[in-house]
Amino acid sequence: MTSRAGARKRDTYRHGDLRNALIRAGLELVRDGGPDAVVLREATRRVGVVPNAAYRHFADRNALLRAIRQAALAQLAAAMETELAALPPADDPVESARARIRALATSYLRFAQAEPGLFRAAFSTTDMADTENESAGGPGGLTAFQLLGAALDDLVETGALPPERRHGAEYFVWSAVHGLAALLIDGPLRGLLPVQAHEAGQRLMDSIERGL
Amino acid sequence: MTSRAGARKRDTYRHGDLRNALIRAGLELVRDGGPDAVVLREATRRVGVVPNAAYRHFADRNALLRAIRQAALAQLAAAMETELAALPPADDPVESARARIRALATSYLRFAQAEPGLFRAAFSTTDMADTENESAGGPGGLTAFQLLGAALDDLVETGALPPERRHGAEYFVWSAVHGLAALLIDGPLRGLLPVQAHEAGQRLMDSIERGL
DNA sequence: TGTACATCAGTGAACGCGCGTTCACTGATGTAC
DNA sequence: TGTACATCAGTGAACGCGCGTTCACTGATGTAC
Numbered sequence: 001m002t003s004r005a006g007a008r009k010r011d012t013y014r015h016g017d018l019r020n021a022l023i024r025a026g027l028e029l030v031r032d033g034g035p036d037a038v039v040l041r042e043a044t045r046r047v048g049v050v051p052n053a054a055y056r057h058f059a060d061r062n063a064l065l066r067a068i069r070q071a072a073l074a075q076l077a078a079a080m081e082t083e084l085a086a087l088p089p090a091d092d093p094v095e096s097a098r099a100r101i102r103a104l105a106t107s108y109l110r111f112a113q114a115e116p117g118l119f120r121a122a123f124s125t126t127d128m129a130d131t132e133n134e135s136a137g138g139p140g141g142l143t144a145f146q147l148l149g150a151a152l153d154d155l156v157e158t159g160a161l162p163p164e165r166r167h168g169a170e171y172f173v174w175s176a177v178h179g180l181a182a183l184l185i186d187g188p189l190r191g192l193l194p195v196q197a198h199e200a201g202q203r204l205m206d207s208i209e210r211g212l
Numbered sequence: 213m214t215s216r217a218g219a220r221k222r223d224t225y226r227h228g229d230l231r232n233a234l235i236r237a238g239l240e241l242v243r244d245g246g247p248d249a250v251v252l253r254e255a256t257r258r259v260g261v262v263p264n265a266a267y268r269h270f271a272d273r274n275a276l277l278r279a280i281r282q283a284a285l286a287q288l289a290a291a292m293e294t295e296l297a298a299l300p301p302a303d304d305p306v307e308s309a310r311a312r313i314r315a316l317a318t319s320y321l322r323f324a325q326a327e328p329g330l331f332r333a334a335f336s337t338t339d340m341a342d343t344e345n346e347s348a349g350g351p352g353g354l355t356a357f358q359l360l361g362a363a364l365d366d367l368v369e370t371g372a373l374p375p376e377r378r379h380g381a382e383y384f385v386w387s388a389v390h391g392l393a394a395l396l397i398d399g400p401l402r403g404l405l406p407v408q409a410h411e412a413g414q415r416l417m418d419s420i421e422r423g424l
Numbered sequence: 425t426g427t428a429c430a431t432c433a434g435t436g437a438a439c440g441c442g443c444g445t446t447c448a449c450t451g452a453t454g455t456a457c
Numbered sequence: 458t459g460t461a462c463a464t465c466a467g468t469g470a471a472c473g474c475g476c477g478t479t480c481a482c483t484g485a486t487g488t489a490c
């Protein structure tokens with residue numbers, strides 16, 4: 001009775017890692033409920049701390065939300081890095097670069113569908129004046145956008161992509177993938193079965209390769 | 213002093229068109245503030261009616277929100293129809309079909325940037341179990357998705373698009389355009405200057421045509 | 425054309441709720457001597 | 458190695474707020490006779 005559901009009892013007076021614990025709790029809230037579900041009091045409740053304790057680590061609710069969003073972006077980047085790392089070594093450098101782009105797109109779409117709440121939070125920006133310069137990258141330190149850029153650079157290097165088309169190419173690829181993800185999560189494609197969604201993803205990637 | 217700012221005084225006891233008035237007020241709220249800014253009490257305040265009067269026309273806040281979302285989608289479709297109608301008559305049917313697709317894409321992007329709140333609301337779906345079958349079309353009765361489909365059909369008819377690529381083509385086009393819109397509004401492309409955004413849009417449409 | 429009446433759109437008052445945030449505090453921890 | 462003290466992470470209590478929603482009501486409107 002002394003501890004609430006989900007709140008671990010502390011043995012020390014100090015929590016020791018409250019800032020990160022609050023972010024983790026916030027990620028849970030976001031996972032099922034999206035960014036609106038980030039309730040400062042609920043996060044502190046889950047961590048087992050009094051509400052105002054959060055103010056030792058965050059200026060206000062918005063600061064917490066920003067940190068959570070950052071963490072969600074980092075998780076997305078991490079998922080993409082993992083997918084890249086799992087790619088079998090290819091002989092053909094052109095095919096290798098293409099495979100990497102497909103892998104990035106695939107993991108992006110998969111992440112969005114597996115974790116719609118996190119995905120939505122990562123790209124939600126109710127508040128203006130977002131700093132955005134902090135690290136939202138994966139373990140390798142690269143953001144989703146930068147990972148994509150690197151793969152496109154390789155495509156140019158191998159000669160598979162004409163240099164004059166390189167500029168802005170990541171906007172195209174990213175837009176297409178991001179758009180499908182958004183439409184599948186929130187938009188009119190919401191009702192699609194997993195199989196259909198997968199097929200749409202495959203077709204999309206074909207079109208992207210053609211469009212590059 | 214008898215009427216609050218923004219609330220027109222009624223001369224009749226009955227409002228006469230409260231349902232639509234609430235939707236219009238809701239659209240205003242959504243316009244600057246997105247879907248979260250839809251506050252039932254505020255909508256009634258703006259209309260000049262007591263809060264619970266809304267319950268004569270909507271089951272609850274969510275029903276109001278759904279109606280507003282529907283109206284936002286209709287506005288988007290209307291903007292696209294207008295753009296189509298403004299298109300100069302073309303001689304070449306292939307060029308005509310292509311021009312229509314570009315026009316649809318352009319107006320979609322323009323709408324998103326001019327009315328980010330409405331755009332965000334149109335595609336927000338916090339609540340599951342959305343009926344979605346109601347009319348979200350423009351004056352012509354077609355939704356944004358259907359307008360795009362019709363243009364693609366024409367592209368096939370004129371022979372410019374191989375029939376075997378028709379299937380799922382609107383997913384590709386829509387995803388690309390929707391994705392850019394989303395990234396420009398909420399995502400990492402938020403900071404882009406209007407000129408840059410426009411250029412990104414042009415490049416995107418080139419890539420789309422190539423990808424089709 | 426006039427009157428009685430049912431309908432139902434909008435009123436008035438109130439509710440419980442959980443939120444974000446502020447205040448003065450307490451007491452464990454780490455540091456200086 | 459031991460003691461005094463400053464620091465500051467977490468506490469406890471409270472606040473004002475505006476929200477969505479419910480209740481019993483009132484009185485203008487449209488309809489039946």
